[in-house]
Amino acid sequence: MGADALSTRHQAILDQAVAAARSRIFFSAYPETPSGKIYGETAKAEGEAAFQALLDKPFEPGPNQVGAETSPWGPSLGITYPALDVAALVARAEAAQPAWEATPASHRAGICLEILYRLNRQSFLMAQAVMHTTGQGWAMAFQAGGPHAQDRGLEAVAYAMEELSKIPGEVTWSKPMGKETLTIRKTFRAVPRGIGLVVGCATFPTWNGYPGIFASLATGNAVIVKPHPAAILPLAITVRIAREVLTEAGLPADIVQLAPDTAQQPLAAELAAHPAIGIVDFTGGPAFGNWLREHIGGRKPLHTEEAGINPVVLHSTDDFAGLCRNLAFSLALYSGQMCTAPQNIFVPRAGIATNEGHKSYEQVGAGLAAALDALLADPARAVGIAGAIQNPATLERIAAARRLGEVIRDSAPIPGQDAARTATPLLVATDSDAGAAWGEERFGPIAFLIACPDAEQALSMAASSTRARGAITALVHSTDDAFLATAEHEFARAGVALSENLTGGLFVNQSAAFSDYHVSGANPSGTSCLTDAAYVANRFVIAMARRPVAA
């Protein structure tokens, strides 16, 4: 189908997305419920079969096959991918770029939405691909890897179209000059920055990758997708679908390319530094993030999501049981491997006031530990919530963290999951003085219950650690409106998204497209927000031509 027809087909969804990004009320274009009624009764089985059919062979034919993905659930995937070098990737992107640039913005949006539509139809396949690369439980792999990621991609397209729509195509400018008028015809065009590079991560390859991919595509940039070597498949499927849509629309497939690499011969730095790369999006650790900020950030637009230490501050609550249940779920969900998962729980040493009376620091720890135990008591349920551990190094971090204080609740493998790498949350008691323990990110199912002099100092330490080391989310519990107002002020200045008094069905880890701004850019957890105007507005520049109109 041509790009014009795709544009027409998807215009209504795009309009809704633009309106939702502005109003920030609830909106979702892609159903998060993995229901046969929505996706078709055979969709789940077909997705699983499609995944099985991909295993133990090249994903595409071609030379220089790379790939050694191993499922955190056990098996090696046995899939390889043809790899190009940087020069070849760039040459192909540059060859494809003019056709993409010449495609009207509304048609590019139509292409992007068709890609997202087809990705949505493949959400069950994507669930398998995400589950068996990241270690997410199936339900999260479906939702976060599928519809939620697709919503984030659509959100980026909506922002891009909103910004592009501001630039008038042609204007007649008439300036009164005394008795005469100077009349000039001006034409404006949005010029893409160049080739967008998207460097993916191992835990949420689609959710974190789609904003950059679709923001760069919608603004007219060809895109090279460099997946994490441990999570190639989800982005390989994404790129394959994108190339199919482009080809069917009569456009060069190389507008979107996959750039698989290996841990031994990484491509990301060489790609990012290439002069033809005009934009870099990166999700991953601060080591490479820092390299990018040092070497790339001053030369081209750079959008990163790196690491942070997400704080929780407990002041008081009128639902202690709900607090413990809700926070336990946030700690257990995907075994703390979400960039939004809490790590540091700051609690007054003297305890907190609750609806169940005063709870000492020890009782708070016991309450949380009990809630974790209850949540994870059923191994089948536990494995669905906690998933598997993406990286073996996380197990080493858990072992080391046990020695950082008194273990309130120990981490353990989930029973019956011998083939998988699993670990339930570790909860360690420590003191606010022990910054060496809690003051850095310890990625994985590791949390600290930090005894603080009082709630005010708990808040102050949480905010200052956010400024120093970064955080994406913060959670506070208080029945005191003044304390909440102070928390809102402090965490806003630290650039972190604050949740308050969560005791029910919303969790601090969750960030909803079109409403929750994910990452602020104001602390070390990342340079940019997914998604706001700043995230898209520097992916193109504005060029003008002006000519006097004959009198």
Added chain:
Amino acid sequence: MGADALSTRHQAILDQAVAAARSRIFFSAYPETPSGKIYGETAKAEGEAAFQALLDKPFEPGPNQVGAETSPWGPSLGITYPALDVAALVARAEAAQPAWEATPASHRAGICLEILYRLNRQSFLMAQAVMHTTGQGWAMAFQAGGPHAQDRGLEAVAYAMEELSKIPGEVTWSKPMGKETLTIRKTFRAVPRGIGLVVGCATFPTWNGYPGIFASLATGNAVIVKPHPAAILPLAITVRIAREVLTEAGLPADIVQLAPDTAQQPLAAELAAHPAIGIVDFTGGPAFGNWLREHIGGRKPLHTEEAGINPVVLHSTDDFAGLCRNLAFSLALYSGQMCTAPQNIFVPRAGIATNEGHKSYEQVGAGLAAALDALLADPARAVGIAGAIQNPATLERIAAARRLGEVIRDSAPIPGQDAARTATPLLVATDSDAGAAWGEERFGPIAFLIACPDAEQALSMAASSTRARGAITALVHSTDDAFLATAEHEFARAGVALSENLTGGLFVNQSAAFSDYHVSGANPSGTSCLTDAAYVANRFVIAMARRPVAA
């Protein structure tokens, strides 16, 4: 007057400015005509008297007086300014920041517009200050230093308000969850990045300084203005007026501070690198620009305007006399010291077709030289157009440039201006092979008439030099629509603002607020456009707080 009243007073102008920045039709809030009917019959004399009253004394009392401004028109100004060190400047800005951040955005806009209104009333004083620091002729000093700069400042406020207005204050988010609904109250706030540093230049201290000053102010950031040591006064007057308005509104004056320094002990690098500085705006040379891009650009938003080599491509014309007249004016205006002035005139070696018949390369050069001579024949008119030379080093560059080819028209002082440092345009014939001559910026009244194999190669060289060394403007003359279309495409991809077939009252040097996007950010002439959404959108971040609504 309080900020709320100022907001009301200026709302209509702000609304018009927002609309104009969107439509990009002609708009100006501040009259460019230095007329007594507009500004008051005594305004000119009062401005001149006010300037005289500032000479030969401290601008403000205080310790550590610095300042050694000398007018390019002759006299030393004898004005000194109290200087603070970086620690003191930052401490004062940080002390003032919370009050500014707490001021509602609409009130901040009212303050900004009141500052601009008062600056406008002082345009005759500003004309003197700009003339006697930059060397601009009086008419340009009035227009570019006064109303045009004020329009650029207003444009930045308009863009800031447009971006800030996108962020809803409070939203109720209701997500259907099966039979239940998850209802969350979300509040959003725009959080300023920190302190804005604006590093001014010596040629257009207000025109280039106001966008950064007002963009940072309007988005809630305190601002430190670090003027060029050779052009402190225009920004000192600006800062004084800003502080008066802030004080009258009951806000801390230190929301805007002046940071004068000396060439011997420059402050800009230390300020830019200070962790409390959240945004850097810089206009100046690529040496410091490159340092900023290397050391600052990856850490905080950086907006630069640096240098470029603005090209002209002559293909053909139906008004040869008009072409020569118009281009001669562009070369002579402020002696080529505008960032938008042409340097390189690419001409086919075989000449061009014109309404006066074929003109050889030599005849084009002769025509331009004759037009320059005619334009500058009357010394009084010449000095009004060409002004004086801001920096003595420019005279050395002219002397060196004479040896780079055959002199078609020599530079000379303007007769009768013995006290001033003046120099009319030098026009040098050279060949397209001689990239060593024309391939770098030679700031000042220096232009090259470059003989090219043909018009296509002329265009191609002009575009490639733009990509390699930067350019802010380009000019093309052609009667061939296909050639113009190619030029539009090539220069758009090089990120340069193109003017076509200028023979009348519009000049390539001119860039009008609210319509002409000044600098694209896509070539080495600068990182950012004055002004687009990208210029303002990263001066604040968005913070959220969310709380479940009790069922």
